[in-house]
Amino acid sequence: MDKSEPQVKEEKPNAFIRIVKQVGNALLVPLLAVITAMIVGGLVIAGAKGDPFAAYAGLFEGAFGTLRALSETTVWATPYIFAGLAVALAFKGGLFNIGAEGQLALGAVASAWVGYRLPELLGTTIPGAIHLPLTVGAGMLAGAIWGAIPGWLKAKTGAHEVINTIMMNYIALNLVSYLLNGPMKDPDPLNVIARTPLISEGAQIPVIFSKYRFHWGFILALVVAFLVWWLLWKTTLGFEIRTAGSNPDAGKYAGINVSRTIVLTMTLSGMLAGLAGAIEVTALNYRHELGFSQGYGFDAIAIALLGKSHPFGAVVGAILFGAMRNGATRMQFLTQIPVDVISVIQALILLFVAADAIVRFIYRIRAPREQVVLTRGWGK
Amino acid sequence: MEIRRYTFIALIIIVLIGVVVVVGKSEVSPGVIIVSMIATTIAVATPLTLGALTGVFCERAGVVNIGIEGMMLASAFFGWFGAIYMNTILKMGAFPSLIIGVIIAVITGGLLGLLHAVLSVTFKVDQIIGGTVINLLAVGISGFLNRQLFFEKGSIFGGQVPHAPGVLPRLHIPLLGDIPVVGTVFEQQPITIAAILLVIITHYVLFYTRWGLRTRAVGEHPRAADTVGINVYRMRYLNVIIGGLIAGLAGAYFTLESVPSFEPLMTNGRGFIALAAMIFGNWSPFGSWAAALVFGAASALQINLQFFRELIPPQWAFFQSSAVVGMVPYILTMLIMTGIIGKTRAPAADGIPYEK
Incomplete structure (x- = not known):
C-alpha cells in the first residue's frame, strides 16, 4: 500500500x-x-x-386559528403519525403495507377488549400500572399478528402483500363489525351504536388538560418516531430491513435472512398501526366505535410517501394531514x-x-x- | 395443470352452492336454489370478470395496474351521475339515459387508464404507487362530487329532485332463455352478457391476432420487441387505455346494472379481488373468468344465505351474521393467492418501466 x-x-x-x-x-x-x-x-x-380562497382560509383557521384548533390538529395527527410510521417502515423494507387500516381497527378492538373485559373476567380491578401496559400491548399484538400474516405468506409462498394486506383489511372490517354489533357491543340499554363499553379507569391514559383534547398519545407518537428512526439507522435489524428493501439479492449474499426480515418488518409495521388503534382507545375515546378509523390506512400511505418514507418526514406529513382533516370541518361550516x-x-x-x-x-x-x-x- | 386448476374451481363453486342448498332445502326445492345460485354467481362475477380483463390487458403489456378498484369506483359515479343528469335535466327517458351513462362510465375508465399510462409509461412512477394514486383520487373525487353535486348548495339540479333512471333491463335470449327453470340462468342484464363476450374476444385478440402477439412481446421482452420495430410505449399506452375502458364498463355495472344508486366506497375491494382472479387465472381471459366465478359464487353465497338466515341451525349461529359470511370471498382470495393449487407465472417484464 x-x-x-x-x-x-x-x-x-x-x-x-x-x-x-x-x-x-x-x-x-x-x-x-x-x-x-x-x-x-x-x-x-x-x-x-x-370559492377556493374562502375555503382555504376556513381550512387554515380551523387547523391553526385557535388554541383549541391546534389541540384538535394534534388529536387528528396522532393516529396519522403511528400509521404513517407503520407504512414508512414497511416501505423501507421494500414492502407495501396497505393493511394499516385493518391492523389499526383490530388493534383498537383488542385494546378495548382488554380494557373493559379483563377486569370483568378476573372479577377485580387491576392496578393501572399493570392494566394500561396490557391494554396498549394487546392492541400492538393484534396489529402485529395482522401484519405478520401477509408478511409470512409473502416470505413462504411469494403471495404479494398488496393483495393480501387489502384482503386482511376487509376481513378485519367484517370481523370488527361482527364483534361490535355482537359479542362486544356495549350492553347499556340506551345504546344503539355499534361500540364497545367504556374501558375501565386503570386502562385509561390520564388527560392533560380538561379544556383541550390534546393528549399524551401525541407525545408518545413523537417518541416512537424517534425510536423508528433509531431502529432503522442505528441497529443491525434496521440495516437488514433497509438492505432487504433496497437490494434483497445483495442482502442474501451478505448473509441476511431475507424471509425472516420480511416477516419481522411486516410484524413491526402492523404493530405500529395496532399501536395507533390502541392509543385512540386508551388516550382519547376510551372505547372503540365502528367506523371511527375509516380511511386512516389509506391516508397513512400518502403520509409515508409525502415524508419520503423517513420517520421524521412521516411526522411532518401526519401533522399536515391532521391539520387538513381538522380544518375541513370549519371550512365546511363557513363555506358549505x-x-x-x-x-x-x-x-x-x-x-x-x-x-x-x-x-x-x-x-x-x-x-x-x-x-x-x-x-x-x-x-x- | 390447467385441468387441475379448472377442476379445483368447479369444486369450490359446487361446495359454495351446496352450502346454500343444504341450508335452504327445507323451504325451497334444491333445483330452484341451484339455478338461482348459478344465475346470481354469473351476475355478481361481472365486475370481477371485467376487472380481471382490465388486468390482463395491462399486465400482458407489462404494466401492473392496482388502480382497477379506483377506476371502477370513479366510473360507477360518473356513469350514474351522467344517467341521472340525462334523465332529470334533459328528460331523455330511462333507457337512453342508461346507455349514455354506460358510455360516460366507459370513457371515465379510459381517461383513468390514460392517467395510469402517463404515470407508469412516461413518468416511470412505481406502478403500485401510481395505482394507489388512482384509487385515492377516485375515492376523493367521487365522495366530494357526490355530496357537492347532489346535496349541497352547489347542487346542479337546482331544486329538482334527481331522478335515477333505474337499472338496465334483463335481456331475453331466444331458445336458451325459453328452457323451463334453467332458462333463468340465461336471463342476464347487458353488461353481464358483454363481460362474457369480452372474455372470448380478449382471448381471440390476445392469442390469435398480430395486436395480441405484439402486446405479449412488449410484456415479456420489451427490448426484443423494440428491436424488431414494435413501439413499446405506444403498445403499453393503448393496452392500459383499453384496460381502463373495460374497468369503466365494470364501474357501470355497480350503478347502472346492479343497483340504481351510488354509495361512497361501493366497489368494496372488487378491483383487488379481480386482480387476484387474474393472477389465479394465470393472466389468461378464460382462467380469469373461471376464477371470477369462484368469487362470484362466494358473494352469491352471502346474498342467498341472507334469505335463509332463520334456517341456519343455532350451533352455527356465528354464520347468521352477514359480516361473518362476508369474509368468505376475502379469505378465499388469500388462500388462492398462496398458490396451493399450482404456481402461476406473470409476464416477464410486468411492472418494469421500459427505458429506451
Whole structure:
C-alpha cells in the first residue's frame, strides 16, 4: 500500500449549511407537491361552484386559528403519525403495507377488549400500572399478528402483500363489525351504536388538560418516531430491513435472512398501526366505535410517501394531514364545501409526490441520483 | 395443470352452492336454489370478470395496474351521475339515459387508464404507487362530487329532485332463455352478457391476432420487441387505455346494472379481488373468468344465505351474521393467492418501466 496518500482538498461547507441544504433538498419536492395540489384542488373547488380562497382560509383557521384548533390538529395527527410510521417502515423494507387500516381497527378492538373485559373476567380491578401496559400491548399484538400474516405468506409462498394486506383489511372490517354489533357491543340499554363499553379507569391514559383534547398519545407518537428512526439507522435489524428493501439479492449474499426480515418488518409495521388503534382507545375515546378509523390506512400511505418514507418526514406529513382533516370541518361550516374535498387534495398531493417527475418537470428541478424502487411486478 | 386448476374451481363453486342448498332445502326445492345460485354467481362475477380483463390487458403489456378498484369506483359515479343528469335535466327517458351513462362510465375508465399510462409509461412512477394514486383520487373525487353535486348548495339540479333512471333491463335470449327453470340462468342484464363476450374476444385478440402477439412481446421482452420495430410505449399506452375502458364498463355495472344508486366506497375491494382472479387465472381471459366465478359464487353465497338466515341451525349461529359470511370471498382470495393449487407465472417484464 502506498503510504503517502494524496491529500485531496475538498471544499467542504460547514456541517450546519450542509444539513440545511440536505433538509431543504429533501423538503423541496414535497413542498412544491403540496402547493401544486392545493392549486389544482382550488380549481376543483371553483369548478364545483365554490370559492377556493374562502375555503382555504376556513381550512387554515380551523387547523391553526385557535388554541383549541391546534389541540384538535394534534388529536387528528396522532393516529396519522403511528400509521404513517407503520407504512414508512414497511416501505423501507421494500414492502407495501396497505393493511394499516385493518391492523389499526383490530388493534383498537383488542385494546378495548382488554380494557373493559379483563377486569370483568378476573372479577377485580387491576392496578393501572399493570392494566394500561396490557391494554396498549394487546392492541400492538393484534396489529402485529395482522401484519405478520401477509408478511409470512409473502416470505413462504411469494403471495404479494398488496393483495393480501387489502384482503386482511376487509376481513378485519367484517370481523370488527361482527364483534361490535355482537359479542362486544356495549350492553347499556340506551345504546344503539355499534361500540364497545367504556374501558375501565386503570386502562385509561390520564388527560392533560380538561379544556383541550390534546393528549399524551401525541407525545408518545413523537417518541416512537424517534425510536423508528433509531431502529432503522442505528441497529443491525434496521440495516437488514433497509438492505432487504433496497437490494434483497445483495442482502442474501451478505448473509441476511431475507424471509425472516420480511416477516419481522411486516410484524413491526402492523404493530405500529395496532399501536395507533390502541392509543385512540386508551388516550382519547376510551372505547372503540365502528367506523371511527375509516380511511386512516389509506391516508397513512400518502403520509409515508409525502415524508419520503423517513420517520421524521412521516411526522411532518401526519401533522399536515391532521391539520387538513381538522380544518375541513370549519371550512365546511363557513363555506358549505364538503369536507370530502380534502380527500381530493390529499390524493393530488400523493399524485405529485409519487410522480415527482411531474413536479420536477413543472418547476424545472433536477432529478436526484438514486431512485428507490418499492415494488415491481408480482414476483417474489 | 390447467385441468387441475379448472377442476379445483368447479369444486369450490359446487361446495359454495351446496352450502346454500343444504341450508335452504327445507323451504325451497334444491333445483330452484341451484339455478338461482348459478344465475346470481354469473351476475355478481361481472365486475370481477371485467376487472380481471382490465388486468390482463395491462399486465400482458407489462404494466401492473392496482388502480382497477379506483377506476371502477370513479366510473360507477360518473356513469350514474351522467344517467341521472340525462334523465332529470334533459328528460331523455330511462333507457337512453342508461346507455349514455354506460358510455360516460366507459370513457371515465379510459381517461383513468390514460392517467395510469402517463404515470407508469412516461413518468416511470412505481406502478403500485401510481395505482394507489388512482384509487385515492377516485375515492376523493367521487365522495366530494357526490355530496357537492347532489346535496349541497352547489347542487346542479337546482331544486329538482334527481331522478335515477333505474337499472338496465334483463335481456331475453331466444331458445336458451325459453328452457323451463334453467332458462333463468340465461336471463342476464347487458353488461353481464358483454363481460362474457369480452372474455372470448380478449382471448381471440390476445392469442390469435398480430395486436395480441405484439402486446405479449412488449410484456415479456420489451427490448426484443423494440428491436424488431414494435413501439413499446405506444403498445403499453393503448393496452392500459383499453384496460381502463373495460374497468369503466365494470364501474357501470355497480350503478347502472346492479343497483340504481351510488354509495361512497361501493366497489368494496372488487378491483383487488379481480386482480387476484387474474393472477389465479394465470393472466389468461378464460382462467380469469373461471376464477371470477369462484368469487362470484362466494358473494352469491352471502346474498342467498341472507334469505335463509332463520334456517341456519343455532350451533352455527356465528354464520347468521352477514359480516361473518362476508369474509368468505376475502379469505378465499388469500388462500388462492398462496398458490396451493399450482404456481402461476406473470409476464416477464410486468411492472418494469421500459427505458429506451
